[in-house]
Amino acid sequence: MAFKTLLTVITDADLVDPTIAAAADLASAMDAHLDVLCLGVDRTQTGYYYAGANAMVLQETLSRASAEGESLAAAARKALGRTDVRWAVDHGVAQLADLGRIVAARARFSDLAVLPKPYGEGCGIELEPVLEGALFDGQVPVIVNPGSGVTLTAAPKRIALAWNESSEALRAVRYAMPLLKQADTVHVVVIDPPQHGPNRSDPGGMLSQYLARHGVKPEIDVLSKTMPRVSDVLLRHCADVEADLVVMGAYGHSRFREAILGGATRSMLEQTALPVFMAH
Secondary structure (H helix, E strand, O other): OOOOEEEEEEOOHHHHHHHHHHHHHHHHHHOOEEEEEEEEEEOOOHHHOOOOOOHHHHHHHHHHHHHHHHHHHHHHHHHHOOOOOEEEEEEEEEEHHHHHHHHHHHHOOOOEEEEEOOOOOOOOOOHHHHHHHHHHHOOOOEEEEOOOOOOOOOOOOEEEEEOOOOHHHHHHHHHOHHHHHHOOEEEEEEEOOOOOOOOOOOOOHHHHHHHHOOOOOEEEEEEOOOOOOHHHHHHHHHHHHOOOEEEEEOOOOOHHHHHHHOOHHHHHHHHOOOOEEEEO
16 A cells, blocks of 8 residues: 555644644655645534524634634645645634544545644644544544654654554554555564463564565564553653654544543553554
8 A cells, every 4th residue: 555645634823834844744755645634623612602692603703713724724835835745735614523524524535644643731622533533434544743843754764563463453554564664673562462362472473474474574572561551661662662653553442431541542642752653
């Protein structure tokens, strides 16, 4: 699979330059077309207006969101004009509750979405439904850019592949295969492998065989969960092996459970300073 159409979604003026820069660098390296969707977000909840609020209140919020979308699109075109990639910019308005559906409709016809980090300090409430719209309903893999100063490359040299035998992790492996093939080393990271089951004596062995047959150079790293969270162990190991990219499955539990209890996906995206390639 080749990545020929990349999508990025912009909802925040502060994220225009870092998001465009990261996505454009990746599109240029992959010789891909970059589609940019700029959305002015109505962050009010229509069903919760106070009794007696008239149509002028609704119109004002939509007008403000529309102006925001046009401003974001103008800034995106200016930023893209400094690049050498093939690109297209579209803009519109979305209510917060409908944001995921709008993003998914675009993501379905992309090979890869390049999106900003959705969790952590300074991250707007709309970034989470943008990510989930692409991953779940759009069914497209996502590279999460952790922030400005991080370069996304089409040929990472060292990749950490978080392997827990889940369907999501295997789907991420298949989507990421073009990147895995180009890496000098792919570290198959297995944390606290199961003590029972068919793969207990050779954790990660079958995956490594599968990868090797595709020309990937895998190494199996079996780790103990010596820290409170799996994401902590994984991030520490990424630093130890000087990984350029993390590949992992997204949201092994239901999204509701992840939101209430946290989870490896959310913790990883909150803390990572590395690009994260995810699929569900």
